[in-house]
Structures are given as C-alpha cells and as structure tokens.
Amino acid sequence: MLKRTVLAAALGVALAAAGVAAAAVVTHQGSASSSASAGRVTLHKTKIGNVLAASSGKTLYLFMKDKNRHSACYGQCASYWPPLMKKGKLRAGTGVKAKLLGTTKRKNGKRQVTYKGHPLYLFTGDTGAGQLEGQRQNFFGGKWYAVSASGRANKQAPPAGGGTTTSTTTTGTTDCGIYGCP
Numbered sequence: 001m002l003k004r005t006v007l008a009a010a011l012g013v014a015l016a017a018a019g020v021a022a023a024a025v026v027t028h029q030g031s032a033s034s035s036a037s038a039g040r041v042t043l044h045k046t047k048i049g050n051v052l053a054a055s056s057g058k059t060l061y062l063f064m065k066d067k068n069r070h071s072a073c074y075g076q077c078a079s080y081w082p083p084l085m086k087k088g089k090l091r092a093g094t095g096v097k098a099k100l101l102g103t104t105k106r107k108n109g110k111r112q113v114t115y116k117g118h119p120l121y122l123f124t125g126d127t128g129a130g131q132l133e134g135q136r137q138n139f140f141g142g143k144w145y146a147v148s149a150s151g152r153a154n155k156q157a158p159p160a161g162g163g164t165t166t167s168t169t170t171t172g173t174t175d176c177g178i179y180g181c182p
Helices: 002-032 076-080
Strands: 036-046 049-054 061-063 084-092 101-105 111-115 142-147 166-169 172-175
Touching (some): 049 142, 084 101
Antiparallel strands (some): 084 111, 166 172
8 A cells, every 4th residue: 555655646746747847848939939139239247247138138149159150050959049130220239349240141031140250149048137047058069158248259157056057967067057958
C-alpha cells in the first residue's frame, strides 16, 4: 500500500511538472514569434556599463556568428533572439552614434537594424529595461554580447545573479541561460 501511495505521489508530481513545462513552452512560443521594431536606438545603463538598447530600454545584442553585416539568426534562433527591425526613420538616442546606425536586408526582404555593421537583436529572456539575461550566452553556433556605444561586443560578465544559470554536464560546466541547455 505504501509503495502505491509513493508511486501515485511521484506520478502526480511528474505530471504537474510536465504541465508547467508545457505551459512555459506555449507561453514562450507565443511571445517570441514576432520581431521587435524600432526607429530609435538608445544607450542604457546596466550592471556591465552603458549598452545599446531599444526605445523600451531592453538590451540589444550582437551575434558573433553573423558575418559580413548579414544575420545568421533565423528560425528557432530568431524566436529566442528577435531581430530589431527598422520602423520609420532610424534615430540615435543620446550617446549613440548616428553614423554607426544602418540596416541589412533579411531573407524575407525586410530591413534589420545594424550598428557598426552588426545586426541587432533583443533576447526574449529580458523582460525589462537594463536586463542582461542574454549576455555571454552561447546558443545557435555563437556567443551573444551586449553592444557598447562604440559598436563593439561588451564581453563583461554580469555580476553574480545577473540572470544566467550554470548547470553541470558530463563535459563540464556550461552556461546554459534561463532556458536550460539545448
């Protein structure tokens, strides 16, 4: 009788966890399917210094896998890292160099905002202004970094508790971010 009770309790916990995980995936898919659009790029103070941000204050990232001013982030990658798409005239906020702003054409013909030639992205794990959940993540074949006012990758690690989680795998310790290791 005790074995059945323990088994039933364990099964109940497992089903509840699966339900929460499924709800999280559905919620994430619904919120990540659209690209962000912008006309204004700003500079925002964060725990790693001033970095580029969308007009909402959300951190903008560059993808080290991008080459020759073209995006390498499509499909599932773009669902986690929505490209910053041009909307109206591009404007540089205080501290942002207007001459470094530009665009690149995506496969669908739409224009993605660039800074010093780097296509810009948001991260769906950043839910508010100044967050750095995507900083130093290594997903979709390359690293992701916040962008400095000079247009370079800010490679500084966020302070402890800065939004990333670490998990241990059979190959060592891997920085897996808030969504876990793929």
